[in-house]
Amino acid sequence: MSSRVLVGVKRVIDYAVxxxxxxxxxxxVTDGVKHSMNPFCEIAVEEAVRLKERKLVKEVIAVSCGPQQVQETIRTALAMGADRGIHVDVSGKDYENLGPLQVSKILAALAKKEDASLVVLGKQAIDDDNNQTGQMTAAMLDWAQGTFASEVVIEGDKIKVVREIDGGLETIQIKMPAVVTADLRLNTPRYATLPNIMKAKKKKIDYMKPSDLGVDLISRIEVVSVDEPPQREAGVKVESVEDLVSKLRDSGRI
Incomplete structure (x- = not known):
C-alpha cells in the first residue's frame, strides 16, 4: 500500500459568477464575489478519497496556498473525505503574483516533507486555465506523470492512467511515486453530507509559510493588463448557401 496522497485544492471564483x-x-474583481473549490480539484479530491476507500492508500492530505479564506476550501475537501489539511499562507502581493511555478515548488517540497508517493491535482484551474502545475510539480520532483486522466488504476507500485488526448484516449503505465492530473471524465465528485461537514470541523489543518518549506515566491511573470473580451457582433441570417458564400467572400473570409 502506498503511504500518502497529496491533493491540491484551489480557491477560485465560482464558475457560475x-x-x-x-x-x-x-x-x-474578487471582493464580495462568491468563491468555491476549482471543479477539477474536486475531481482530484474525489479520486484520492476513492483510492483510500479501496484501501490502496492510507492517508489523503488536502493542500491549498493562499490567504485565510482558503481554509474554507480545505474544509470542503475534508468534508469530502480527506484526512487532514495543510494551509500554506500566501497573502497580499505574493498571492496576487502566485503562479504555477511557485505553487509547484510548494507542492514538491510538501510531497517530500510528507513522504507522499502520489500527488493528485486538477488538470487546470478555471480562473487562469494554465494547465501547468501538475507538469511542473512532476519536473521538480523528477517523478513520473500521468496528465488528463480519465481513469486511474493502481497495481502494486505501478499506475495505469487512461489519458484524454486530441485523437481519443491513450493508456500509459507509470511507476510510483507519481503526479496525476484529473480530467473531467475521471469521476463525479460527491456532495459533502452534513455529518461529514460537522466531522470536518474537527479534522486538523496544519499552517505554514512558504519560507518554512524553503520556497521563494519571486514571480518571473508580470501581468501587463487584463481586458474584457471584445463584444460579439450580431449575426446575419442568409437565405441560401450561395448568399452565405457571397457574404463570406465580400467580407474577405474566403
Missing amino acids: KIRVKPDRTGV
Missing part, C-alpha cells in the same frame, strides 16, 4: 475586470485593468 460573471467575471468583471477591475477599472484599472490590473485583474478581475
